[in-house]
Amino acid sequence: MKALTWHGKGDMRCESVPDPKLQDARDAIVKVTSCAICGSDLHIYDGVIPGMEHGDVVGHETMGEVVEVGSGAASKLKVGDRVVIPFTISCGECFFCRQGYFSGCERSNPNREMATKLWGNSPAGLFGYSHILGGFPGGQAEFIRVPYADVGPIKVPEGLSDEQVLFLSDIFPTGYMGAEMCNIKGGETIAIWGCGPVGQMSIRSAFLLGAERVIAIDTVPERLAMAKAAGAITVDFHAEDVYERIMKLTRGRGADGCIDAVGSEADATASADSLLDRVKTATFLGTDRPHVLRQAIHSCRNFGVVAIIGVYGGFLDKIPFGSAINRGITMKMSQTSVQHYLPKLMDHIVKGDIDPSFVITHTAPLDDGPDLYKTFRDKKDGCIKVVLKP
The missing domain is CATH 3.90.180.10 (Medium-chain alcohol dehydrogenases, catalytic domain)
Structure with missing residues (x-):
């Protein structure tokens, strides 16, 4: 065959x-x-x-x-x-x-x-x-x-x-699981990093579960257009600061749920820390590029949820765990x-x-x-x- x-x-x-x-x-x-x-x-x-x-x-x-x-x-x-x-x-x-x-x-x-x-x-x-x-x-x-x-x-x-x-x-169960992990009861703001196929399923699943707003983060025009067609607020991470935009949209509180639908190969041009991640992986000083996970933790409201459905394989550097523990953030993840x-x-x-x-x-x-x-x-x-x- x-x-x-x-x-x-x-x-x-x-x-x-x-x-x-x-x-x-x-x-x-x-x-x-x-x-x-x-x-x-x-x-x-x-x-x-x-x-x-x-x-x-x-x-x-x-x-x-x-x-x-x-x-x-x-x-x-x-x-x-x-x-x-x-x-x-x-x-x-x-x-x-x-x-x-x-x-x-x-x-x-x-x-x-x-x-x-x-x-x-x-x-x-x-x-x-x-x-x-x-x-x-x-x-x-x-x-x-x-x-x-x-x-x-x-x-x-x-x-x-x-x-x-x-x-x-x-991809449909994975995207749906990410939205479900955010404990959506109705009226929430959910931020989703990555508008690839899994992210697109998370966008629609979040609305299906009752989210009021979905913030979709990417930089590829076709992906952002597809997210916008589903009713999401789109953010191009090359055109504006993602954290600042989320804080503005939520009046300084942060998103109720943040979904990392990117995983280990985040765009190396998104920020200084993402570029450093790329250097580390290229020189075998790191296994994954967790820029998105860092940003999701910082952008999540106190006692909110960060759902990780992107694939990671090894050890992650410089994760803001102090932010997560001091602000009561729940982190959920799974195959x-x-x-x-x-x-x-x-x-x-x-x-x-x-x-x-x-x-x-x-x-x-x-x-x-x-x-x-x-x-x-x-x-x-x-x-x-x-x-x-x-």
């Missing part, structure tokens, strides 16, 4: 790899009908994710048609079912899965010792996202093996297109427990509360994937979200 594979920094290839096979009774094989390039895939493309090996199949936003089912998953799935596949691989039975914390699954990462050495313990295994998280072949391919298929995939109701439901695999959110968010789509397909700017065959990685990474051609059709 064809698949997109990683061969080093900036080197994605569409090439032939072995077809997946059932390896366990709870597996299923899915023929991929749509997949997407995620912003976190760009961290792999940029070579900043450890544990990648040449030839690894990438991608974790995937859906398709079931073509083979193991006996242990046959009670939940059958051949011909259309399904969306969560990027988190979860057993459904361990301590964390039973509590709904599917991204903390204790069983699904066969390389948990590697993760433990880096992070102190292991999260769940993930599709297409390094051997530290299991080395599972990803879904930017013609077919994918889905472990624990009786727990993960959700069936797609009749009448919904791939484009409407594909993002249930990651998304996608399975927890799927029924609720699918219902929102079915009812017409939201159509996540709004974020798609480019649709192309799998063969075009390597070029579109570069287009997406360089923010060219108005590219916000890429969907690939194997």
